[in-house]
Amino acid sequence: MKKEQLLDLYHQMVLIRRVEERGAELYQAGKIGGFMHLYIGQEAVSTGLIAARESRDRVITAYRDHGVALSCGISADQVMAELLGKATGMSKGKGGSMHMADVSKNMWGGHAIVGGHLPIAAGFAIGDQYAKNDNITICMFGDGATNIGYFHEALNLAKTWGLRVLWVCENNQYGMGTSVERASAVNEIRQKAEGYGMKNSQVDGMDVVKVYEAAKEAMDYVRKEGQPYFLEVDTYRFRGHSMGDPERYRKAEEVKQWQENDPIGIFNRQLLDKKTATKKALDEIEARVDEEVAKAVEFAESSPEPTMEDLYTDIYAD
Amino acid sequence: MAKITMREAISQALMEEMDRDPAVFIIGEEVGVWGGTYAVTKGFYDKYGPDRIKDTPIAENAIIGGAIGAAMVGQRPVAELMTINFAFSAMDYVVNQAAKLRYMFGGQFMLPLVIRAVGGGGRQLGATHSQTPDAVFAHFPGLKVVSPGTPEDAKGLLKSAIRSNDPILFIEHATMYQVRGEVPEGEYTIPIGKSKIQREGSDLTIVTYCKGLELSMKAADELAKEGIQAEIVDLRTLRPLDMEPVLESFKKTNRAIVVEEGWKSYGVGSEIVSRIYEEAFDYVDAPIIRVAQKEVPLPYNRTLEQAALPQVHDIVTAAKEVLK
Structure with missing residues (x-):
């Protein structure tokens, strides 16, 4: 990757972190409702992964979606506006934290039924196969989603029909408060793909460059071979499952250990060690992010609420 | 006016719409090689081939979820549920996804999907295969539910459903495929949402x-x-x-x-x-x-x-x- 691209990834990761930190404050202040699941700790995954796609490739993910939305090029303004339920959000305030989408940027949501979006991802690939193009659908989900039936129906169909789906399991070690060992028959999630004869690999999700490289290789395979691929990404969420998680299921030392592997810290050191950027340059990026986030909050707070008419629009197209 | 069976009426509607619009394809269990469990799509596989007549595994979530995804990206799938009782296996897709995705994402895309499902009792199939749960599905805003009682309506309504840009559950009755009725000659449609x-x-x-x-x-x-x-x-x-x-x-x-x-x-x-x-x-x-x-x-x-x-x-x- 070129220097500019690397710095862009750094910018993106810091932006995700800061948007969510501000989001958490606004949630505590009662300005954001519903459930909110933070991506903090997992920034390298969406950043590295989506950097490897072409703009025509579709992205679909679960409800921990703010980072994915930003990685797809949705502005911090719009993400913040949707969090605040404003008319200027991508979904006009009808979706909220768990349902971020902008199909013009090929970001197809934010889906909150665990595993529910996997057959839909297969459906995107059915549509693309039917249209005889070689677009890829990148479908992200957590380790918890691999234990539900949808997952198995979707993987089976994808392999049987040769669908161009890159299945990306973000293994953050817990499905809500239940660890992988307590919920999954195999601890190495990618073994499940073996059962469907699907090519697969595993990558360190705390290193953005490694994620990018693994994703690039996987996407080349999917596009060229017209076959699905299963990529397991090892990662960790530094915050609770959602806001208001008492975190009785994991020990503080464990969290601390992972936090020492902060993906932003790792990338920061890499950029400095390889002299890709100076400390000053990285500080400038962080300062720029702070401005962007402040502006996004201002944009969201000053944006209009949806109207009562909006309550009844978008139910049907006809 | 020609007198045809309900089966022929539905079959004609599907064929006419497939001939009219290349975005229309059929996806479901035994719709192709077998010719349809109720023989509605008999001959379709030979005419249109496996790309447009998609035989699926027995996996209702993959069928309806897959059809939803294809519809979101611009195709016009007609998904078949062998019986409406199997819709319960895919309940999330019918009432949670198809009915809500457009609204939840602020109208960013259309969802032109028809789910054909065979319902009804009277064939001695036992409790889990004989239900008429239409009201359950009609409960959900975002879904449209159509259930014709004559061949004329079945043909005209199904053609409208396939042309519609919204998700529609089209419920047929298992004991009515042989019901005969007059059907207008030539092209016609019947509007959805009219008693x-x-x-x-x-x-x-x-x-x-x-x-x-x-x-x-x-x-x-x-x-x-x-x-x-x-x-x-x-x-x-x-x-x-x-x-x-x-x-x-x-x-x-x-x-x-x-x-x-x-x-x-x-x-x-x-x-x-x-x-x-x-x-x-x-x-x-x-x-x-x-x-x-x-x-x-x-x-x-x-x-x-x-x-x-x-x-x-x-x-x-x-x-x-x-x-x-």
Whole structure:
């Protein structure tokens, strides 16, 4: 990757972190409702992964979606506006934290039924196969989603029909408060793909460059071979499952250990060690992010609420 | 006017729309090589090939979820559920995803999807294969639910459904594929969301749809022999519900019964009766009676099964009751 691209990834990761930190404050202040699941700790995954796609490739993910939305090029303004339920959000305030989408940027949501979006991802690939193009659908989900039936129906169909789906399991070690060992028959999630004869690999999700490289290789395979691929990404969420998680299921030392592997810290050191950027340059990026986030909050707070008419629009197209 | 069966009508609608629009494809269990469990798509596989007639694994979530995804990215899939009872396996896709994704994402895309599902009892298939759960699906805003009672309507409504840009559950009745009826020659469509007077009369209004229409038409013949003229309003679409012809008829007759094959509690009849009371209370001359399935899971035994399903004589009895 070129220097500019690397710095862009750094910018993106810091932006995700800061948007969510501000989001958490606004949630505590009662300005954001519903459930909110933070991506903090997992920034390298969406950043590295989506950097490897072409703009025509579709992205679909679960409800921990703010980072994915930003990685797809949705502005911090719009993400913040949707969090605040404003008319200027991508979904006009009808979706909220768990349902971020902008199909013009090929970001197809934010889906909150665990595993529910996997057959839909297969459906995107059915549509693309039917249209005889070689677009890829990148479908992200957590380790918890691999234990539900949808997952198995979707993987089976994808392999049987040769669908161009890159299945990306973000293994953050817990499905809500239940660890992988307590919920999954195999601890190495990618073994499940073996059962469907699907090519697969595993990558360190705390290193953005490694994620990018693994994703690039996987996407080349999917596009060229017209076959699905299963990529397991090892990662960790530094915050609770959602806001208001008492975190009785994991020990503080464990969290601390992972936090020492902060993906932003790792990338920061890499950029400095390889002299890709100076400390000053990285500080400038962080300062720029702070401005962007402040502006996004201002944009969201000053944006209009949806109207009562909006309550009844978008139910049907006809 | 040609006289054809319900099966032929549905088959013709599918074929005409596939010929008209290359974005239309069929996806489901045994729709292709087998020719359709109810032989509706017989010959389609040879004509259109495996790309457009997609035989799936037995995996309802993959079928409906896959069809939803393909619809979101611009195709116009017609997904077939071998029976509506299997919709429960894919309930998330029918009521959670198809019905809500457009709204939840602020109208960013359309979801032009038809789910054809075969429902109904009377074939001795036991409790889990014999249900008429139409009201369950009609409960959800975002979904449209169509259930025709004649070949003419089946063909015209299915063609409209395939051309519609919204998710539509199209419910057919397993015992009605051989029902014959007149169908207009040539190209025609029938709008979704319009009820229709299928028989005119002045003494009472029978509100019904699908299998209930077949039974009600027979009951009306019986009643006519005794000098009672029943007017039959066929809902055809359960959501969005067109109450205009129902209310118009009721304001004329002031007496009504509602006939449906599903269970009485929380059913289509309950909705119709409420709406009449809410919107035409001043015209009510007698309590409205619901004719529906007995509140039991359907048994295998033929006599017991028939006893649980609404019959022509139940409709005749109810009609006389509201006229007392």
